[in-house]
Amino acid sequence: MVGCKDDFLEQDNPNNISPATFWNDIQDLRYGIIAVYDAYSNPNNYRLVDELARSDYAWANGYQRPNNTNIYYQQTFNEASTAVVEKWSSLYTTIFRANQVIAAAEKLAGTYGNEDSEQENTEILAQARFLRGFAYFNLHNHYNGGSVPLWSEVPTSETGYYKPVNTSEEILTFYRDDLEYAASNLPATWVDGNNESQVGRVTSGAAVALLGQSYLYEGNFPTAATYLKRVIDDYGYSLTPNIGSNFTTMDELNEESILEIVYTLSRLDGKSSASNANINQLLTGGSGTWFGGVVANWLIQEYRNDPLDYSDNRNKITLEDGTEAFRKYSLRTSWSVAIADDDDMTYYGAPKTGLGASFNVKMTCFWRKHTNWDLAGSEREVEGTDGTTISGVNERLLRLGEIYLNYAETQIEMGDIDEALLYINKVRRRSALQLLGPVGSGEYPTNDHDNVSYNATNLTEHLRHVEYPLELSCEGPGGDRNIDLRRWGIKKQRFQELAARKYTGTSFQIENEEGTLIWKWGALCDEIDPASPNDDTPDWDEFQEAAVNYNESEHAYWPIPNSEVIANPDLYK
Incomplete structure (x- = not known):
């Protein structure tokens, strides 16, 4: 008998695709980058409702007040909590896929023999590095003080999956390097070889914007200002005339959009994961009686008090009898949230907001953002294979309005109050709001102003607790507000302050579609004097648990999940 060598028995399966056989040409890279975009679009990367x-910003889930069992709202989450685990897993899935494309693109560079393919190779590499950098941007700002494991390559053995945590500074340097490469090698706008738009892909402007925010979050205001001003001046972005263009399926991928995840109902193929299902389902007032997050009472008061510019004709409406009047709420308020007595806006097919949802059990305000409140019933949503209701609304992760306010923050910190007011007022004027500053001042002297002289102290307070919330609440890649409260060093204080406030419900009458006056009981939320001897409304209190439970060392960041601690023996070596 004739023996055989041992390696004769070890053969590659010719029917399997492996890294050695797949990454051979530009078409393989095209497939690969699509897989990275698919991972980046997973809502678990952002966990918006849990971050809210x-x-x-939010009173979290439950059937009605005061019952609340949400561990994130109560600040009792830990390393085994669902959001902690799933966000981590999804972000590292994005990184794992990006690393495969990056390795392949670097290997194939210089092998094509034609300029077009080489350029496309570079652009695919830049997209993959942007998406990897963005995943690390989120990990760094949300987990373990920024100290997380760093994977810059594709593991080739079991031990390759075990990594110790890197320092926060190492992660910061790494993802900034990715974003700088993307900024230098991505186009500002996308058009393919057939002169067809590829809008929705990541761009150089988005990379510069994230770099600016990374320096803002670090407290390096001069460098942040430089990057943010580049975004404002160099990439052709502009504020949309209507702020509502940024929140629903209307006017998606518009001139204000910097970073946006594209969703659609037209190509679902039965896959519920192809859309932002849970966000739409858990925020809307038209979907039932269980909510993942409703607008916090303090924020409702701010939206209701957002002052109009009475010199701006956009705030004028024509009543049924032909006479003119002013809007009840600002355009920014009406497009951002649904308040029961907002008669100037429709809601889920009803001619007035208050007729479009129950507004009961002390749920008096819902976000319009992310929801299909403006569409006809058959166009709003479809049912996924897992029974969830799926929305086709794109996720706007970053838009120019945010960059204007970020830039204004840098100017306040650097002592240029006039420049800060200039950009805050650009945002306010877009929504026909009363502007900040003395009467007759600034870029728009003939518009209404609040006639307040601003300094660093009172303008900072306004920016933090009025302008950022009213313009940007319930937006972004999830957790922006948590990053802000943490970097300002005021999160515990903020919960304590809000826990001391008191509210009550107010009823009012509304005319229904048949012309009959009906009562909406307790459908409006009003703030009352906490020292009032008649305060008998504890069911309206908020953030009581958070004020007690929040601990900076345990809750400022998400902890590293226990699943990672168990699976990775090298984590703390």
Whole structure:
């Protein structure tokens, strides 16, 4: 008998695709980058509803007040909590896929023999590095003080999956390097070889914007200002005339959009993961009686008090009898949230907001953002294979309005109050709001102003607790407000302050579609004097648990998940 060598028995399966056989040409890279975009679009990367719950923006889930069992709202989450685990897993899935494309693109560079393919190779590499950098941007700003494992390559053995945590500074340097490469090698706008738009892909402007925010979050205001001003001046972005263009399926991928995840109902193929299902389902007032997050009472008061510019004709409406009047609420308020007595806006097919949802059990305000409140019933949503209701609304992760306010923050910190007011007022004027500053001042002297002289102290307070919330609440890649409260060093204080406030419900009458006056009981939220001897409304209190439970060392960041601690023996070596 004739023996055989041992390696004769070890053969590659010719029917399997492996890294050695797949990454051979530009078409393979095209497939690969699509897989990275698919991972980046997973809502678990952002966990918007859970991030809202652990901020000061939302009263979190439950059937009705005062019952609340949400661990993120109560600040009792830990390393085994679902959001902690799933966000981590999804972000590292994005990184794992990006690393495969990056390795392949670097290997194939210089092998094509034609300029077009080489250029496309560079652009695919830049997209993959942007998406990897963005995943690390989120990990760094949300987990373990920024100290997380760094994977810059594709593991080739079991031990390759075990990594110790890197320092926060190492992660910061790494993802900034990715974003700088993307900024230098991505186009500002996308058009393919057939002169067809590829809008929705990541761009150089988005990379510069994230770099600016990374320096802002670090407290390096001069460098942040430089990057943010580049975004404002060099990439052709502009504020949309209507702020509502940024929140629903209307006017998606518009001139204000910097970073946006594209969703659609037209190519679902039965896959519920192809859309932002849970966000739409858990925020809307038209979907039932269980909510993942509703607008916090303090924020409702701010939206209701957002002052109009009475010199701006956009605030004028024509009544049924032909006479003119002014809007009840600002355009920014009406497009951002649904308040029961907002008669100037429709809601889920009803001619007035208050007729479009129940507004009961002390749920008096819902976000319009992310929801299909403006569409006809058959166009709003479809049912996914897992029974969830799926929305086709794109996720706007970053838009120019945010960059204007970020830039204004840098100017306040650097002592240029006039420059800060200039950009805050650009945002306010877009929504026909009363402008900040003395009467007759600034870029728009003939518009209404609040006639307040601003300094660093009172303008900072306004920016933090009025302008950022009213313009940007319930937006972004999830957790922006938590990052802000943490970097300002005021999160515990903020919960304590809000827990001391008191509210009550107010009823009012509204005319229904048949012309009959009906009561909306307790459908409006009003703030009352906390020292009032008649305060008998504890069911309206908010953030009581958070004020007690929040601990900076345990809750400022998400902890590293226990699943990672168990699976990675080298984590703390």
